[in-house]
Amino acid sequence: MKKQKVTAFDIVLLVFMVGVVVVTLYPFLNILAISLNDATDTTRGGLHIYPREFTWANYSQIFGGNDRLLSAFGMSVLRTVVGTITGILASTMLAYTLSRRDFVFNNLFSFILVITMFISGGLIPEFLLIRELGLMNNFLVYILPLLLNAFNVIVIRSFMDNIPMALTESAKIDGANDFTIFWKIVIPLSLPVIATVSLFLAVGQWNNWFDTYLYARGNANLSTLQFELMKILDNTQLSSGDITSGNAEYVAGQTNPQSIQMAITIIATVPILMVYPFLQRYFVTGLTLGAVKS
């Protein structure tokens, strides 16, 4: 194709796209500006994308003054790390056995897995199950119910299907058992798909607030950053939800709840921004793979 001239149409498109970029980024920059601005000054309003009276006070409140927010941050990190590692181990193991056509239970187990994509017990039965299992206010409630997801297993399995049989066969002749083959051959060859699924699992864990709300409200140690943010949001709004703690506890010191809220929002967003370049590289593959499936 030969190079074409830039027309008025291109300029219109460009302006439109600049508009999209501004609308997407402005809120983040605005919140960043508020979080870095002096809290009393913020109440005057009129802040845009840069702080008027720069200060770290809102952040030092979180990381210095408030044990509760610091512990929530730690819990968010912990659940993300543990949840991602266990989730990826479980998914790859199951996916590997299902990619082995000679496995005697291959068809049966695949069937059991696929059905779960179409049925769901719903909110209440799941809630009661978690309670019956004694997972309420227990750290495991962040890990166990989210261990497996049929879609992820199928994505990993289709990737493993493309690993040449010759590799695994030759290892078998050399006397390797199935677990060794999985660990030493299949896992290293599946790293791209493992990266994709891990990133998705990590984002899901980091962003989850509802399981804390429903299952772990009673144990303050299990609170996460997203949940703390949700509570502040709930209180700043006019609602009187069933969460009793007021915002007063955050107000100690020179900052106001709104500024703290913005600082937490930024802290909760930054990890997403950090994994974003990696996500970007992999997720399109993951998504197109998913599209082929459906």
Next chain:
Amino acid sequence: MSKNLTPVTPRGAPLVRGNKSHKNTYAPRKKSFWKRLMNQKALLLMSLPFVIWLIVFRYIPVLGWIMAFQDYKPQNGFLGNEWVGLKHFRDLFNEPIFYRALENTIGMGLLGLVFGTISAILFALMLNEMRFIRFKKITQTISYLPHFVSWVIVANIVTTMLSLEGPINDLLTSLGIFDGPLNFMAQPNLFWGIVTSAEVWKSTGWNAIIYFAAMAGIDPQLYEAAKVDGASRVRQMWHITLPSIRAVIIVLLILSIGNLINIGFEKQMLLGNNIVTDKAIVIDLYALNYGIGMFRYSFGTAIGIFKSVVSVILILIANGFAKRIGEGRVF
């Protein structure tokens, strides 16, 4: 990659059946079922725990549906409850709040579906036409970003943007459209619109990926031919790009129509408040408040069953419709 679409496809070695009778009529490696199983202990060890997990966490909750036909009380366990037939469903259909929740769910579901689809297609079309490759890549990257932040953060962003001293009020007041700041979050009539806008903001870039990928697969010769015929860029978009992704659009529409009632509760729960609750209560929120909040477990389960049934009916209708107009149906 697309060979084994569904893992249920029978492939390779036959299962248990006929193992005793066949006597080497099959291909060579026919060992008995038990012998093969003994050789696959490692595989069994690597899969069985997770299959048990699937049964416990995914199948047992479905068995919990029987609660909807009983008066479930936690102290009685799962089996010792009184059967009450369709009582909870009758209660449900007699509650005015249920109809309000249904209306809000369908309303916000439809708005999200219509505006979400239109904005994603429009964005993909524009992106596809962009000439400045570098800027195109950057725009696309930025457009995914809101998809990866949680609804808690989005709700925070929305309330900040719409607050009394926030940028939207600032802008509208200085343009002279408003006389003074408006408390957006306290306007019941604006609630659906706010939720829909938030959703469009969050997911347009992400939803556009699939359309954009479909557009990348269009044969460039079509455009060349149109150019020779003197078609403008806009006409090319209308007569080539859009018809080429028609099947993708329809498949995605069918899938989303099935999910019309499964819009969840996150947005409504996080953005809603007491003043707008009439417009904010949706089915899932209703099930959460009544089923768990008020310990009416059986009633809450009945709501869940109702939702599943409606969702199946919707997807069948959408699928039948797509079949009638002769386009790619889902099944």
